[in-house]
Amino acid sequence: MILNKLSKRLESVQEFEREPVPASKLKGWRSFLGMYAGEHTAGTEFVIGPLFVAHGASAGDLIFGLLIGNLLAVLSWGLLCAPIAVKERITLYYKLEKICGKNLTVVYNLVNALMFCFLAGSMIAVAATAVGIPFNIPMARLTDLLPGSFSWVIIVLVVGAVTTLIATLGYDQVSRFANIAAPWMILVFLAAAIGVLPELGVNSITDFWPVAESKIWTGVPLEGQSKFTFWHILFFAWFCNMAMHIGMADLSIFRYAKSWKAGFTSAGGMFVGHYFAWIASGILYAVFLQQSQNSLEFAPGPIAYYAAGITGAICVIIAGWTTANPTIYRAGLAIQAIIPNSKTWKVTLIVGLITTTAACFPALVMRLLDFVALYGLVLMPMGAVIFIDFYVLPKLGLKSNLAEVTGRKINWAAAGTWILTLGVCLFINFYFGIEIFFLGLPGWFVAVILYIGLNYAIQSSKNQKTELS
Amino acid sequence: MKRTLLSILAAAGLTLTLIPSILTFTGQIDIQMNKWLMLIGMILWFSTASFLLKPKK
Numbered sequence: 001m002i003l004n005k006l007s008k009r010l011e012s013v014q015e016f017e018r019e020p021v022p023a024s025k026l027k028g029w030r031s032f033l034g035m036y037a038g039e040h041t042a043g044t045e046f047v048i049g050p051l052f053v054a055h056g057a058s059a060g061d062l063i064f065g066l067l068i069g070n071l072l073a074v075l076s077w078g079l080l081c082a083p084i085a086v087k088e089r090i091t092l093y094y095k096l097e098k099i100c101g102k103n104l105t106v107v108y109n110l111v112n113a114l115m116f117c118f119l120a121g122s123m124i125a126v127a128a129t130a131v132g133i134p135f136n137i138p139m140a141r142l143t144d145l146l147p148g149s150f151s152w153v154i155i156v157l158v159v160g161a162v163t164t165l166i167a168t169l170g171y172d173q174v175s176r177f178a179n180i181a182a183p184w185m186i187l188v189f190l191a192a193a194i195g196v197l198p199e200l201g202v203n204s205i206t207d208f209w210p211v212a213e214s215k216i217w218t219g220v221p222l223e224g225q226s227k228f229t230f231w232h233i234l235f236f237a238w239f240c241n242m243a244m245h246i247g248m249a250d251l252s253i254f255r256y257a258k259s260w261k262a263g264f265t266s267a268g269g270m271f272v273g274h275y276f277a278w279i280a281s282g283i284l285y286a287v288f289l290q291q292s293q294n295s296l297e298f299a300p301g302p303i304a305y306y307a308a309g310i311t312g313a314i315c316v317i318i319a320g321w322t323t324a325n326p327t328i329y330r331a332g333l334a335i336q337a338i339i340p341n342s343k344t345w346k347v348t349l350i351v352g353l354i355t356t357t358a359a360c361f362p363a364l365v366m367r368l369l370d371f372v373a374l375y376g377l378v379l380m381p382m383g384a385v386i387f388i389d390f391y392v393l394p395k396l397g398l399k400s401n402l403a404e405v406t407g408r409k410i411n412w413a414a415a416g417t418w419i420l421t422l423g424v425c426l427f428i429n430f431y432f433g434i435e436i437f438f439l440g441l442p443g444w445f446v447a448v449i450l451y452i453g454l455n456y457a458i459q460s461s462k463n464q465k466t467e468l469s
Numbered sequence: 470m471k472r473t474l475l476s477i478l479a480a481a482g483l484t485l486t487l488i489p490s491i492l493t494f495t496g497q498i499d500i501q502m503n504k505w506l507m508l509i510g511m512i513l514w515f516s517t518a519s520f521l522l523k524p525k526k
Contacts, residue, residue, distance in 0.1 A: 180518045184511065187486045195490035195503050203496070309504030311486070311511045 020089035026258045032265040035253075038182030040241075040269030041189065041277050043123040043320035046300035047368045048240075049281030053289070054142055054298070055228035055369075056221030059212040065230045066278065069237025070270035074263075076238070076245035077254075080383075082263025084390050085254030092251045093337065096382065099389050100414040101403035108382060109334040115243075115375045116331035117351060120163075120324040121358035125365045127320030128152070128159045130301030130313040139299035140362035143224045147360045156359045163321055164352025167328040168345045178322035186272055188315040192308040193280035196287045216286040223296060232437055236369060237274060239440040242376025246444060247383035298366060328352050373436045380440055381421040384447035385414045392448075398455050413454035421447040472521070479517040485510030 052062055088095060096105045129139060137151040147153050166174055202211045213219075221227045244250045245266070254263060281300075288303045289295070304312030332348035339347070358364055364371065389400045403411045424446045425439040489506040492498045498506075 176522075177519075180515065180522050184483065184486060184514050184518075187483055188507070188511075191487045191490035191503075191507060195493045195500055197494055198496070202494075308507055311504065311507040314511065 018090075018094055021255050025256060027256045027262075028258055029262045029265050032253070032257060032262045033268040034182075036266045036269030037186070037272045038179060038269075040273030041182060041186045041319075042273070043126045043300075043316070043323040044119075044368065044372070045189065045273055045277040046126055046281050046304065046316055046319060047122070047365055048372075049278035049283075050285030050298070050300070050303070051369050052228060052233065052278065053217060053282045053285045054222045054225050055232070056219055056225065057217050057228040057233055058219035059209070059217040061219075061228070061230040061233055062217045062279070062282070065233025066237050066275050069234040070267075070274050072234075072238040073241060073245060073270050073274075074267045077250065077266040078261070078263035080387060081245045081248055081250050082254040082257060083260040084248065084386065085251045085263075086257055086260045088251065088390075089255040090251070091255065092249050092386075095248075095251060095386060098401040098404040099385060099411060100382070101408050101410040103409040104403075104411060104415050104418075106338050108379075109337050111378060112243075113331040113334035113351070115378065116327050116334065117355045118358055118364060118371060119375065120327035120331065120355045121361075122364040122368055122371070123320040123324035123327065124160045124163055124356060124359035125156060125320075125362065126300050127163075127317045127324065128156045128301075128359070129299035130304065130316035130320070131155055131159055132299075133301055133305055133313055139297050139302065140366070141296040142222060142298045142366055143296060144366060145361065145363035147362065153360050157356060159321075160352065160356025160359055163324050164328060164349060164356065167325050167332070167352060168348045174322065174325045178326070181318050181322060185315055185319055186277070188308060188311060189277045189280040192304060192312055192315075193283040196284060196307045199287050200283070200290065215290065216283055222289075222294065226435075232435070235437045235440070236373065237270075239376045239437065240274070240372045242440050243379040243383075245383075246440070247376065247379040248386045249379065249383075251386075324355070328355055331355070370436055373440075377425060377436065377440050377443060378422065380443055381418045381447040382414070384421075384444050385417055385451050388448055388451045392452065393455060396452070396456075398459050402455075402459070413451060413458050416454045417447050417451040420450050475517045475521050478513055479521055482510045482512070482514030482517060485513065 057065070093105060093109070096108055100108070132139070132152070132155045135151065135155065137155060138149050140148055140152070147156075197208070197211075200211050200215050202208050239246075254260075257263070284303050284307045288306060291306070301313055301316045304316045306312070308315065328351050329348060331351045332344060335347050335351065336342055336344055389402075393400045399405050402408070402413065421443055425443045428434050428439060428442065429436060485506050487510075489498060489503040489510075493500050493503040
C-alpha cells in the first residue's frame with residue numbers, strides 16, 4: 001500500500017522531467033499567482049520580520065527597502081527566469097545536465113539538498129517554539145547558537161520525527177493541506193498585527209507612522225545584533241530567493257507557463273508574504289519586546305500566541321510544518337537524483353534525521369537572514385551560467401549546452417565559474433569586509449565574465465574544436 | 470446547495486479571522502474576544518475549506 005503510494009507519487013513528480021512540457025499542460029497566470037502567494041507566506045516569515053526589528057532597521061528603511069527589493073525580485077523572475085523557462089520548457093536539472101554535464105549536476109543537487117536540510121531544520125525549530133508553549137520550556141535567545149535545555153531538544157526531536165514521518169508517507173496530503181492553510185495564514189498574520197497595534201499606542205491610522213518609527217522599527221539594534229540599513233533590507237528582499245529567480249531554480253515552475261509574463265505573478269508572493277507578512281511579524285515582535293522589556297528571548301510561537309491566542313500558536317506550527325515538510329521531501333528527491341536506485345522513503349528518512357539534528361541548534365533560526373543569503377549566493381553562479389549559455393554564447397559564436405553537444409560528464413567552464421565566483425565572493429567578504437547580503441550582485445557579474453572567458457578558452461582549444469566539429 | 474452552504478461557512482471562517490482584529494483596533498471588542506473569534510474562524514475555515522478545495526478528479 002505504502003510502496004504503491006510512493007511509486008505513484010514519484011511517477012507524478014517525474015512528469016516531463018526529461019522532455020519539454022507539452023502545450024496541453026500549460027497553465028495560465030492565475031495558477032502561479034496563488035502558488036507564489038501561498039509559498040512565500042510561510043514559517044520563515046515569522047522569523048525574518050522580527051529579525052529586521054532586532055537588527056535595528058528604521059521604519060523608513062524597512063518600508064522603502066522592502067518595496068524596492070521586492071520589486072527587483074519580481075523583475076528578476078519576470079525578466080531573467082521566466083523568459084528562458086517558457087522557451088526551453090524543461091526542468092532546471094535537465095537544463096543543468098545539458099550545460100554542465102551529469103557530474104556537475106550531481107554536485108549541484110548535493111549542495112541544494114544540504115541547503116534544503118538546513119532550511120527545513122529552521123522551520124522545525126520554529127514549529128517547536130509553538131509546540132513547547134504548554135510545557136513552558138525555556139526558549140532560545142537571539143545570541144544562542146547551541147541548544148540551551150534538554151526539554152528543548154526533546155520537543156524538537158518530536159516535531160522533527162513527526163514531520164519526517166509525514167514527509168515520508170504523505171507528501172500529497174501535506175501539499176493539499178498547505179494550499180488550504182495559505183489564505184487563512186495570510187489573514188492570521190494581518191489580524192494578529194492589527195489586533196495588537198493598540199498595545200503599542202496606535203489607536204488610529206494616523207498614529208501608525210510615529211509609533212512605527214519610535215517603537216517598532218526604531219533604528220536601534222538589540223544587544224549583540226548588527227545594524228541593518230536601507231541597503232541591507234533592499235538587498236535581502238531582492239536576494240533572499242536568489243536561488244529561485246537569478247539562480248534559475250524556478251525554471252522548473254515557469255516551464256508550465258503559457259507566457260513569460262507569468263513571471264511577474266511572483267509579485268503575489270513578494271508583496272503579500274515578503275512585505276505585509278514581514279511587516280506584521282515585525283509588529284508582533286515589537287509588542288513582545290515592549291512586554292518583556294527588550295528580552296533577548298526569540299521564539300515565534302509564544303509571540304504569535306500572545307497576539308492571536310491558540311490560533312496564533314497553531315498558525316506558527318502549521319507555517320513551520322508546511323514549509324519543513326516539502327523542503328525535506330525536495331532534499332530527498334535531490335539526493336535520490338544522485339543515487340537513483342535508493343528508496344525514496346529511506347532517503348527522506350535520512351534527510352529528516354539530518355534536518356532534525358540541525359534543528360536542535362538555535363543558530364539556524366537566529367542566523368536565518370545570513371543562511372538565506374548564503375543559500376542564494378551559493379547557487380547563484382549556476383543561474384548566471386544558464387543565462388549566458390542561453391543568450392550570449394550563441395551570439396559570440398560559441399556552443400551552448402556544451403556537455404550535451406560533446407557528451408562530457410563535466411563542463412569545466414561551468415565548474416570553474418561556480419568555484420571561482422564563490423572564491424571571489426569569499427575574498428570580497430574577508431578582504432573588504434562586505435557583508436554576505438551584498439555579494440550576490442558583484443558575484444553575478446563575476447560569474448558572467450568568468451563563464452564567457454572560460455568558454456572562449458575551452459572551446460577555442462585544439463582538442464575541443466575537433467570534438468565540436 | 471451543499472456547496473453554497475460550505476462556501477458561506479468558509480467565507481465566515483475567514484471573516485472571523487480578520488474582522489475581529491479590526492474591531493479590537495477600533496476599541497469595539499477586547500483582545501480576548503478577538504482571540505476567541507479567531508479560533509472559531511479557524512475551526513470554520515479548516516472544517517469547510519477541505520471539502521471546498523478538493524482536487525478535481
